[in-house]
Amino acid sequence: MAGTAMTASGLGEGTSAGVRAHGSVGSGEPVRVGRPLVVAIDGPSGSGKSSVSKEVARRLRVAYLDTGAMYRAVAWDCLEKGIDLTDGALVEAAARALELELSTSPDHERVLVRGTDATDAIRDPRISASVSAVATNLGVRDELIRRQRALISEHGRRIVVEGRDITTVVAPDAEVRLLLTASEEARLRRRGAQLGGTQSDEQLAQQVLERDAKDSAVASFTRAADGVYTVDSSDLDFEQTVTAVLGVVHAVVDGRSTSGA
Template sequence: MPGGITVSAQSVPAEARPLVIAVDGPSGSGKSSVSREVARRLGLEYLDTGAMYRAATWSVLEAGVDLTDAPEVAQHVRDLDLTMGTDPSAPGVRVRDHDVAAAIRETAISTVVSKVATNLEVRAELLKRQRDLIQAARVGTHQGVVAEGRDITTVVAPDADVRILLTASEEARLARRAKELHGTADAASVEATRDQIVRRDSDDSTVSNFEVAADGVLHLDSSALDFEQTVDAVLAAITRIVTGTVTDLDDSDRTARAGAVS
């Protein structure tokens, strides 16, 4: 990577490891792609908790369970045979013997995943599994984990070593997701993407707070940053938090550092 800020696992004091880094934020903020790259560069495991809800949704639909039957959906998820890969270079997702990593990203899942994600019994079940996966990444030969998704910083891992709320303006988030899904961010593509971003965030906000940083959670606005700049900003923030040189960033500091990354 030319220029920018270079941070590696060696930048983090040994006594602070294994690290748990929690990244929260709304749809399209970049939390998944950024978290995965941060995990890769730091040599940590990677956990995409949103993929767990998507996989559960895929399985519910595959089984023909009525999404409006909350108790039945919850029971199906409790019985779900779900395996989450945590290698940031290849974080697979398997339901029973099915590789669903690609299938769970399809529009058919994106448009209904909130129906499963807002089921409180489903959230309770997946919360337990998420905590188990995070704990597993703390032991053995693992160096830790970057876990991202709804409620990570406040409910799933409130004791994480680093907690970051990664946000971006609605305009920036719509443009990013449109480009990801349609290859362009023209007006038509943005409008075709709006439901997945705006409506899903509205639905999920009924059971989760991912737009305002809780106490002790660092807020990073990536609206004006590209992917590499956002990764660099997150890596720099992790180093500064773990080494005790910062507990929060204000807007002026964030802007100054973002402008310095090139």
């Protein structure tokens, strides 16, 4: 089945190598109680993946995994240790040895690296400008994908997972697979607002467009693969986007058609 679009109006268009999860997963109306519900969400920078995915996880009462935070944590750890990000072997080794604790609650973001709270530090523009060197390292990707799959299993396969190649590589067998996208203009505007207007147009373009171009060399997140639904949020506000994503989830779970509405 080819990638399927959706419109706002309706459906149609440990050891140190481990990751420990903690925290409750919010409240809302549970779906498929006692059965797996993995919602895999891909999308480019500034498409709203993180904020929308958190709210979807909260309303479905499942766990939430921000895979991008894991790559940022590796980048932050390497920079703190003075590791040259162009040295692929050292960066891969750092990823395999990474001591990481990552919250999987949509209500509580927390990232601990070697026991240090790096929740805010990994969002620094310095990390945004450096993380592609980590995300395009195939050894790092192999290690983090292994950890991501372990977390999906740890949560009984009831989790919203968002990132770059979730629908095709990390969780191609997810019950719901979805691409959340938006126009270039909308993505730049949203990322600028998210950063409080602290970045110039050039800096925003580097963080959003240039990073996507680099990451697309090793991950697929700009075009829906077969069987993956698309939600274009360019002209949607936050609540409309959440509603659209939940509409896909419920339609797929209920076995309803998602074409032509």
